[in-house]
Amino acid sequence: MVSDAPRPLLSVSNIEVIYDHVILVLKGVSLTVPEGGIVALLGANGAGKSTTLKAISGLLRTERGEVTKGAIEFRGRAIHRRNPSEVVKHGIVQVMEGRHVFEHLTVEENLLTGAYTRHNGQSTKKDLDVVYHYFPRLTERRGFKAGYVSGGEQQMVAIGRALMARPTLMLLDEPSMGLAPMLVTEIFEIVARLNRAEGVAVLLAEQNATMALQVARHGYVMENGRIVLDGDAKAISENEDIKEFYLGLTGVGQRKSYRDVKHYRRRKRWLS
Amino acid sequence: MAFFFDLFVNGLMIGSMYALVALGFVLIYKATSVVNFAQGELVMFGGYIAAALLVLYKLPLAVALPVLLGSMIALGFIVERGVLRPMVGQNVISVVMVTVGLAQVFQGAAALLWGAQTKNIPLPIPLEPYVIWEIYLSPVNIAAAVVSGVFMVTFVWFFRKSRMGIAMRATANDQQAAMAVGINVRMVFALSWAIAGLAAALGGVLWGNLIGVDTQLALVGLKVFPAVILGGLDSVPGALVGGLIIGAVESVAAGYVDPYVGGGTKDFLPYVLMILALMVRPYGFFGREIIERV
Numbered sequence: 001m002v003s004d005a006p007r008p009l010l011s012v013s014n015i016e017v018i019y020d021h022v023i024l025v026l027k028g029v030s031l032t033v034p035e036g037g038i039v040a041l042l043g044a045n046g047a048g049k050s051t052t053l054k055a056i057s058g059l060l061r062t063e064r065g066e067v068t069k070g071a072i073e074f075r076g077r078a079i080h081r082r083n084p085s086e087v088v089k090h091g092i093v094q095v096m097e098g099r100h101v102f103e104h105l106t107v108e109e110n111l112l113t114g115a116y117t118r119h120n121g122q123s124t125k126k127d128l129d130v131v132y133h134y135f136p137r138l139t140e141r142r143g144f145k146a147g148y149v150s151g152g153e154q155q156m157v158a159i160g161r162a163l164m165a166r167p168t169l170m171l172l173d174e175p176s177m178g179l180a181p182m183l184v185t186e187i188f189e190i191v192a193r194l195n196r197a198e199g200v201a202v203l204l205a206e207q208n209a210t211m212a213l214q215v216a217r218h219g220y221v222m223e224n225g226r227i228v229l230d231g232d233a234k235a236i237s238e239n240e241d242i243k244e245f246y247l248g249l250t251g252v253g254q255r256k257s258y259r260d261v262k263h264y265r266r267r268k269r270w271l272s
Numbered sequence: 273m274a275f276f277f278d279l280f281v282n283g284l285m286i287g288s289m290y291a292l293v294a295l296g297f298v299l300i301y302k303a304t305s306v307v308n309f310a311q312g313e314l315v316m317f318g319g320y321i322a323a324a325l326l327v328l329y330k331l332p333l334a335v336a337l338p339v340l341l342g343s344m345i346a347l348g349f350i351v352e353r354g355v356l357r358p359m360v361g362q363n364v365i366s367v368v369m370v371t372v373g374l375a376q377v378f379q380g381a382a383a384l385l386w387g388a389q390t391k392n393i394p395l396p397i398p399l400e401p402y403v404i405w406e407i408y409l410s411p412v413n414i415a416a417a418v419v420s421g422v423f424m425v426t427f428v429w430f431f432r433k434s435r436m437g438i439a440m441r442a443t444a445n446d447q448q449a450a451m452a453v454g455i456n457v458r459m460v461f462a463l464s465w466a467i468a469g470l471a472a473a474l475g476g477v478l479w480g481n482l483i484g485v486d487t488q489l490a491l492v493g494l495k496v497f498p499a500v501i502l503g504g505l506d507s508v509p510g511a512l513v514g515g516l517i518i519g520a521v522e523s524v525a526a527g528y529v530d531p532y533v534g535g536g537t538k539d540f541l542p543y544v545l546m547i548l549a550l551m552v553r554p555y556g557f558f559g560r561e562i563i564e565r566v
Contacts (some may be wrong), residue, residue, distance in 0.1 A: 102445040
């Protein structure tokens with residue numbers, strides 16, 4: 001196969017995911033993440049964003065889900081049949097929705113678990129310093145049980161923990177969930193900095209489209225287990241439909257009437 | 273008063289041996305959520321192997337011990353791999369029944385392989401008790417306490433500080449998150465069983481030396497339940513404290529009450545304590561409280 005574009009870091013081609021052998025959740029999803037890029041995966045609740053990320057990280061299998069068609073390739077190697085721990089060794093780490101810190105471990109122990117796949121004690125120490133550099137707040141919290149630190153700090157622990165694996169690609173699932181707007185901004189800034197300084201590529205699943213499209217270069221929009229739109233982040237944020245459905249914007253100064261809302265419904269069905 | 277302290281101190285030393293067995297139980301429960309009813313049988317099996325190696329094959333202790341520990345670790349691995357892993361995702365009662373079945377298989381296998389008559393485990397420990405402040409300390413109990421103590425300190429260090437130990441605690445806390453950071457959860461399960469096997473091997477030697485090796489040896493496993501319920505099912509320090517309490521209580525009670533009732537206090541008082549503990553503090557002294565941020 002010859003193509004002029006450089007090979008993407010991650011390519012998901014036409015995957016279908018079935019839960020419990022019967023429930024079809026993803027119906028042919030394709031996307032790519034370039035080396036060192038940030039890609040946003042947008043969509044409403046239940047659109048299939050998390051499932052897509054879990055298909056990539058291999059966590060799907062812990063929830064009785066299965067990739068039944070299509071392929072996921074990371075640097076040209078098929079990874080959709082690997083278990084999560086192998087996927088992490090390949091360089092992909094998922095930061096799960098809802099943070100999932102180890103509440104009973106201290107903040108620092110949480111970070112240390114992230115280095116599990118790499119055995120080197122020396123570099124672990126250095127990586128801890130890197131994490132504390134990006135999340136200075138965690139330095140003061142290092143001895144606290146992670147269950148007792150604030151939500152924003154837990155999100156930082158979750159991202160820092162993933163960083164400890166020295167990933168080439170980070171799958172971030174709803175990092176903004178349940179956080180105050182200020183914190184959301186802070187976390188997105190750190191993600192952008194990580195991407196710039198450490199070269200970590202990011203696939204970002206978000207409902208907060210405004211925020212996600214600010215840091216991402218490319219975006220995909222999912223609905224009902226399908227990708228319905230994709231393009232440059234800027235182009236997406238200027239797309240009229242996206243503005244209406246996801247960014248909550250209509251023409252300046254106009255107020256929405258219920259008739260318009262009903263109208264959205266129809267158009268949205270058409271869109272998917 | 274000397275009588276009391278005599279009972280108390282010797283009870284604590286016996287208790288440290290309960291703690292050793294309880295530790296294996298707690299570890300398996302914590303990491304894999306399996307309530308292992310075969311813990312006592314695992315101890316018994318360890319005792320049988322030790323007796324076989326030392327008496328039947330006449331191996332010197334220095335050779336027999338590593339062989340014993342190695343084979344019990346292997347047994348732990350095999351049980352996890354062959355019996356418990358296929359049960360992952362089944363409901364709790366099925367898993368419990370599997371361990372109950374496993375217990376019977378161990379009983380039968382031990383009797384089949386090495387015979388049902390009681391065997392001794394000869395250890396090079398003097399019988400003459402030491403007397404300190406009028407307390408009679410039997411060297412066997414001291415040795416048992418030292419071995420249990422060393423094992424538990426080593427284990428706690430491993431569990432708190434080592435990479436694998438942190439991974440085990442992480443898995444116990446949130447299995448899916450552990451997978452997400454790349455922890456090999458199956459490896460953690462297997463390791464828990466292997467360590468439980470190791471604890472059972474040591475327990476088997478110590479208990480076997482104390483009360484003789486036959487299928488009755490598995491009954492020490494029953495004392496583990498009051499110990500872990502008191503301490504908290506999922507707490508490593510709880511296993512230690514619970515074991516010590518049970519050991520001390522049964523020893524002191526037996527010393528004072530047995531002369532009037534003619535014996536048996538040792539066997540029922542721990543369970544009375546267990547029932548009380550379940551009524552008052554069902555998650556034990558050190559059991560895990562669920563952390564909720566409000």
